[in-house]
Amino acid sequence: EPEVTQTPSHQVTQMGQEVILRCVPISNHLYFYWYRQILGQKVEFLVSFYNNEISEKSEIFDDQFSVERPDGSNFTLKIRSTKLEDSAMYFCASSAAQPSNQPQHFGDGTRLSIL
Amino acid sequence: AQKITQTQPGMFVQEKEAVTLDCTYDTSDPSYGLFWYKQPSSGEMIFLIYQGSYDQQNATEGRYSLNFQKARKSANLVISASQLGDSAMYFCAMRGRNRDDKIIFGKGTRLHILP
Numbered sequence: 001e002p003e004v005t006q007t008p009s010h011q012v013t014q015m016g017q018e019v020i021l022r023c024v025p026i027s028n029h030l031y032f033y034w035y036r037q038i039l040g041q042k043v044e045f046l047v048s049f050y051n052n053e054i055s056e057k058s059e060i061f062d063d064q065f066s067v068e069r070p071d072g073s074n075f076t077l078k079i080r081s082t083k084l085e086d087s088a089m090y091f092c093a094s095s096a097a098q099p100s101n102q103p104q105h106f107g108d109g110t111r112l113s114i115l
Numbered sequence: 116a117q118k119i120t121q122t123q124p125g126m127f128v129q130e131k132e133a134v135t136l137d138c139t140y141d142t143s144d145p146s147y148g149l150f151w152y153k154q155p156s157s158g159e160m161i162f163l164i165y166q167g168s169y170d171q172q173n174a175t176e177g178r179y180s181l182n183f184q185k186a187r188k189s190a191n192l193v194i195s196a197s198q199l200g201d202s203a204m205y206f207c208a209m210r211g212r213n214r215d216d217k218i219i220f221g222k223g224t225r226l227h228i229l230p
Contacts, residue, residue: 033218042222042223043160043206043218045218056216093218103150103165104150106161108159109159
């Protein structure tokens with residue numbers, strides 16, 4: 001069964017450094033998302049992406065965050081200058097265009113640790 | 116605004132028994148989708164089951180069924196014949212009327228299956 005792939009599985013970064021989290025969504029999917037889950041808390045929406053542009057973003061997704069689909073397969077989340085509170089599990093998700101009851105399929109996540 | 120409420124932070128259930136995980140929701144959208152995801156200790160998010168707001172029948176997927184009571188705005192997950200491998204965090208989630216809408220998650224219920 002096709003799946004969403006995220007790399008790396010764990011990223012350790014010094015505070016203030018830039019980090020790029022990578023995702024390969026399921027190949028025929030058209031909608032892409034990033035979510036994050038701070039340890040022990042619920043999953044929070046960051047951003048959705050469709051037709052090469054952001055369709056919605058949350059208040060968490062400030063100017064330090066950006067997303068990109070540089071080619072036909074990758075979908076990346078960049079954090080420009082990381083803060084301690086960015087430490088979390090980051091999930092990429094994708095969903096198909098049809099039918100409307102398609103779930104969002106999640107990757108296994110990237111655990112980001114900011115030192 | 117949409118909201119998901121899971122009132123059971125943790126549950127202990129004997130192996131082979133059925134278990135019901137509670138979920139209530141609030142939305143003003145006439146059309147919406149409800150999901151359940153499983154998160155094992157390894158961290159990945161696994162889609163379990165989907166219920167559309169206009170679906171006439173309750174969704175079932177193998178040992179999982181969704182007890183959808185629209186008037187009560189509840190979408191409880193029922194796991195029949197529980198297994199040790201069912202021990203995990205379970206999240207109830209909702210998506211709005213549009214296919215590219217974000218998913219909002221409840222706080223989750225941690226299920227422990229006892230041998």
